[in-house]
Amino acid sequence: MKPTFLTTLSLLLFALATYFPLAFTEQVRDSNGNPIFFSSRFYVKPSIFGAAGGGVKLGETGNSSCPLTVLQDYSEVVNGLPVKFSTDAEIFIDLISTDTSRVDIVFPEKPECAESSKWLLIEDDFPRPWVGIGGIEDYIGKHIIDGKFKIVKHGFGYKLVFCPTFTAPPGLCHDIGRYDDKNGRRLILTEDDPYEVVFEHVAIGTERSVV
Numbered sequence: 001m002k003p004t005f006l007t008t009l010s011l012l013l014f015a016l017a018t019y020f021p022l023a024f025t026e027q028v029r030d031s032n033g034n035p036i037f038f039s040s041r042f043y044v045k046p047s048i049f050g051a052a053g054g055g056v057k058l059g060e061t062g063n064s065s066c067p068l069t070v071l072q073d074y075s076e077v078v079n080g081l082p083v084k085f086s087t088d089a090e091i092f093i094d095l096i097s098t099d100t101s102r103v104d105i106v107f108p109e110k111p112e113c114a115e116s117s118k119w120l121l122i123e124d125d126f127p128r129p130w131v132g133i134g135g136i137e138d139y140i141g142k143h144i145i146d147g148k149f150k151i152v153k154h155g156f157g158y159k160l161v162f163c164p165t166f167t168a169p170p171g172l173c174h175d176i177g178r179y180d181d182k183n184g185r186r187l188i189l190t191e192d193d194p195y196e197v198v199f200e201h202v203a204i205g206t207e208r209s210v211v
Contacts, residue, residue, distance in 0.1 A: 010092040023057060028151050028158065030197045037094045041082040041108060042199040045073075046155030055080025058133065060128075066113035068138055070131040071184030072195070081107050082202045087148075095164040102161060107133065108163065120190065121145040121162055123202075128179060130183075133185035149176075159194040180181040 028036045036042065046052035054073035057080040061069040073080055085096060086104045096103070110117035115135030123129045123143040136144065147164035149171070163173040177190025187195065 025099045026100060028096045030201045036096045036199055038085050039094055041084055041202040042204060043079045044083055044197050045200055047106055047196045047198045050076055054078035057081050061181060068114055068132045068134050072186045073184050098151060098153055101150045103150055105149055126190040154194060155196045157196050157198040158172055159196055190197055
């Protein structure tokens, strides 16, 4: 029996998906619909303008005198601080796709009091592990959860997902949500309420200050 057209087409699509998986993954796009590049800067903002609040920024929480905590501002008119994405995975193009599972997020401008501006997950006496920046010296007595981020399509925008290096079962990831705090909403690990975001491209030299 000769193979039908649909059978041949199915086999061809399977072969393409096997040998060229990037062709079937979705590129992450900014709020204008343009592909996101690792080399660019972006504001991370809620997908719906208004009561959902503004962009992400840094703030002081607890007993810290250094702005190490990643917060979402309560005001929708605040853009926050630009972020950049990077990865240590082997990639051949600058574009970010939704299957890029080893993404680091950093603020290009680092506070002088912080060891690093890379996003980390911190576990201490706060109700949930929370997102901060810095290094080991900034969190003496606290636990830094080793892992990477990825960007996943969600609702009208995307959600940020954190994937610890060591999990049981392997490959388990957690959504990033929000928790109301004094100076803004902390970004935290959540099980049922992911923070839906969009990425607003920032041209170099046009960054607007956090108000």
